[in-house]
């Protein structure tokens with residue numbers, strides 16, 4: 284009787300216990316028990332010996348790392364929806380397949396986007412701080428106190444009407460917002476009808492007309508600083524911007540400047556240009572109640588992380604069973 288050698292799988296971060304247990308059962312799994320981010324040196328060692336690398340958004344899987352990989356590395360099965368941390372072209376050149384974990388994060392990320400859409404104009408973080416910060420003293424309700432801006436009846440402009448953008452649109456519609464969107468490709472008539480959505484071919488024109496901008500497009504070289512200083516300047520001074528995608532899509536320095544100058548009313552940011560570093564000027568704006576900041580937790584639910592793990596496992600098993608993995612990412 285012959286025994287097939289177990290696939291060597293190197294997982295760069297701690298995953299939910301249920302996922303790690305399954306990984307151990309199925310593979311020769313190299314886990315990261317203490318969850319410390321892997322160094323470049325550790326990643327170089329890993330790609331020299333493992334059959335599968337399971338990175339997350341915190342790992343830089345660039346051309347240098349991919350070129351240093353041994354011939355045994357066949358698959359990069361990312362534990363993420365986004366793949367901007369992986370040089371997919373370099374992987375393709377080396378015949379390495381790349382997969383991701385789409386769909387299972389859509390609704391969780393849309394929920395968090397909606398939470399920010401509500402939190403910024405309605406001053407949720409500020410209100411909470413008033414009760415928890417010992418230096419503030421709540422003297423009771425007053426008619427003119429803690430007034431935010433109304434959300435229902437306003438216009439939301441969604442930048443990127445993919446899965447997450449569409450899920451945000453459904454929620455926003457239920458909250459009484461009218462849906463506007465910009466996307467490279469127009470949504471199908473059924474989706475547009477269901478959402479009563481207005482398509483803007485011109486992002487510039489949409490930005491000038493909406494009250495809340497939600498960034499939901501993927502991060503690619505083409506979307507880097509899509510919300511540039513010039514485009515942000517088109518927004519109305521009473522408008523807000525929310526980003527649960529990737530920090531680099533917005534020119535963060537320009538956004539900070541415009542909020543400080545009162546040219547944009549505020550922002551809700553779950554992602555930052557130089558994560559995990561957060562620009563101290565943003566922290567200052569958060570203290571002033573002009574922005575709400577979250578530490579990249581848009582998709583952070585227990586259920587979502589387990590679903591992601593299952594997708595990674597299915598992608599690995601399918602690949603080594605000789606089939607095309609369901610979530611293959613093409614260059």
Ligand code: DGY
Nearest residue numbers: 340362363364365582
């Ligand atoms: C992803 O997977 O792309 C998210 O941003 C991290 O949860």
